[in-house]
Amino acid sequence: MGQTMLWCLLAAALGALAGGLWFRRREKRTLENLDRMLDQALQGQAPQGPLDESLLSAVEARLGEVLRTSAQSARQLAEEKDKLKTLVSDIAHQTRTPVANLLLYAQLLEEQDLTPQGRACVQALEGQGEKLRDLIQALVKTSRLETGILALHPVPAPVGPMLAEAAAQFAPRAVEKGIALTLEPTEAAARFDPKWTGEAVCNLLDNAVKYTPAGGRVTVSVTPYELFCRIDVADTGPGLGEEEQAKVFQRFYRAPAARDREGVGIGLYLVRQIAAGQGGYVKVDSAPGRGSVFSLFLPQ
Helix, strand or coil, rough: CCHHHHHHHHHHHHHHHHHHHHHHHHHHHHHHHHHHHHHHHHHHCCCCCCCCCCHHHHHHHHHHHHHCCCCCCCHHHHHHHHHHHHHHHHHHHHHHHHHHHHHHHHHHHHHHCCCCCHHHHHHHHHHHHHHHHHHHHHHHHHHHHHHHCCCCCCCCEEHHHHHHHHHHHHHHHHHHHHCCECCCCCCEEEECCCHHHHHHHHHHHHHHHHHCCCCEEEEEEECCCCCEEEEEEECCCCCCCCHHCCCCCCCCCCCCCCCCCCCCCHHHHHHHHHHHHHHCEEEEECCCCCEEEEEEEEEC
């Protein structure tokens, strides 16, 4: 009797061991299938392979359906991005020639013998043509950044040469307007895309020179930190109220005091997009009557 009981216990133990090994093999196979489907999804492929109807395989089936849906959505998103890229390129190409012709005809008219009223109309036409050209260029750049068509490529580099090039572009305008434009020397470095970051700094300088009155100052300085490099563009312009500071980086926003100045209200928005696209950010410190300091933070 005791020997029979022993054999029964031994058989039960062997059965449990065999069952445990079977479940472990099945679990391993299930995990391998899940790993395979995830690899296929990461490669943009719809998960393939036969699935049985066990409880674990039901989980596999549901995961497979989620991954197939995700892969399909990724393909559709890529297709939409390609269409948008083509559309933006077509808009840029199709509008370049008409706007250039508009400005050319305005210049030709300006050379004619016109009445004072006619000359004023031509100057207004030329100004609106230039505004339209700048708006289209800004919209195309913004659209390309927002949709990822144009990617930023940050690299470690000193910021001094990029700032010197940007300041040199606005030095003649500053002299013409009677503004002291100063670039403080720096040996600081950061991780940034030279072309697009230079454009962001140019947008900040454009605003500073535009809104600073004759006899004022525009100063560009750099402060390095452990994690970021801060580029300040300070001016002695009219300044911004607290409510305006919260809106100034929005697309097409223009402060009430700037409505009669040239511009389309997209430059600071583009600065914010460029900063965010490379892990940085931008902020403003200002108050009415004491000027503004726009700070561009670039990651180290």
